[in-house]
Amino acid sequence: MTGEEGPAIEVAGLRVAFGAVEAVAGVDLSVPAGHALALLGRNGAGKSTTMRVLAGVVPPADGVVRVCGHDVRDELLTVKRLVGYCPDVGGLVPRATPWEHLQLSARLRRLTGWEPRARDLLERFELGNAAHRVTSGFSHGMSRRLSVLLAALHEPAVLLLDEPFDGVDPVGVEATMEVIDDARAGGAAVLVSTHLRDLAVQACGEVTVLRGGTGVATVPAATMAGEEGARAYRALLD
Numbered sequence: 001m002t003g004e005e006g007p008a009i010e011v012a013g014l015r016v017a018f019g020a021v022e023a024v025a026g027v028d029l030s031v032p033a034g035h036a037l038a039l040l041g042r043n044g045a046g047k048s049t050t051m052r053v054l055a056g057v058v059p060p061a062d063g064v065v066r067v068c069g070h071d072v073r074d075e076l077l078t079v080k081r082l083v084g085y086c087p088d089v090g091g092l093v094p095r096a097t098p099w100e101h102l103q104l105s106a107r108l109r110r111l112t113g114w115e116p117r118a119r120d121l122l123e124r125f126e127l128g129n130a131a132h133r134v135t136s137g138f139s140h141g142m143s144r145r146l147s148v149l150l151a152a153l154h155e156p157a158v159l160l161l162d163e164p165f166d167g168v169d170p171v172g173v174e175a176t177m178e179v180i181d182d183a184r185a186g187g188a189a190v191l192v193s194t195h196l197r198d199l200a201v202q203a204c205g206e207v208t209v210l211r212g213g214t215g216v217a218t219v220p221a222a223t224m225a226g227e228e229g230a231r232a233y234r235a236l237l238d
């Protein structure tokens with residue numbers, strides 16, 4: 001997809017501080033092309049901040065952060081082009097419609113022939129009927145679905161989904177799973193932050209658990225499944 005060697009997502013010793021708050025205090029991640037990793041952890045563990053650094057929205061204070069071999073500090077625009085990012089909150093223009101969001105995204109990325117894929121995604125996320133309604137009237141779940149769809153439009157090499165399932169109905173969950181599977185099949189690396197452990201297990205091959213801004217474990221997703229997985233996860237949180 002990019003011709004670069006090494007993992008598509010590479011994070012080593014990442015640190016981010018907001019004043020006195022150390023949001024990320026040493027996170028390491030490695031996601032090869034075609035793989036999906038879930039980020040789990042309690043509120044405030046540093047998941048969204050890690051995602052924001054990879055999306056080029058927040059600068060790293062320390063550590064190495066590379067997307068398809070490109071350093072987020074030195075090649076910010078290249079990184080932003082390679083990434084599709086669904087933020088945990090915000091990101092939508094209240095007075096714009098989904099179709100206008102798609103048009104803007106396509107224009108910024110100089111996409112051509114994007115309309116059939118956009119229409120297909122709108123149908124898959126059951127937003128076809130709302131394509132020309134302003135998003136200010138959208139429910140939380142509709143906004144989430146649109147944010148996932150926008151992140152996926154340009155078939156990014158790295159797909160970053162922050163809380164994509166939050167408040168989303170089963171049809172939206174299914175559409176999001178499909179987007180993740182398609183992205184992986186197309187050679188993308190996917191990072192998913194969620195509190196929904198079972199959906200993380202379904203979507204991803206591996207799970208990294210963050211605690212207090214630090215990675216405490218990276219394990220096969222299957223070990224986090226079911227009741228046994230719930231106990232294993234709980235043990236990592238204390």
Ligand SMILES: Nc1ncnc2c1ncn2[C@@H]1O[C@H](COP(=O)(O)OP(=O)(O)OP(=O)(O)O)[C@@H](O)[C@H]1O
Pocket residue numbers: 018021022023024041042043044045046047048049050088
């Ligand atoms: N812009 C900011 N300014 C100040 N502190 C911040 C900012 N963003 C994040 N933080 C702090 O950094 C820490 C990590 O926050 P982050 O949003 O990354 O956690 P999270 O794991 O995504 O949490 P949640 O599951 O609640 O979304 C928290 O203590 C949070 O208050």
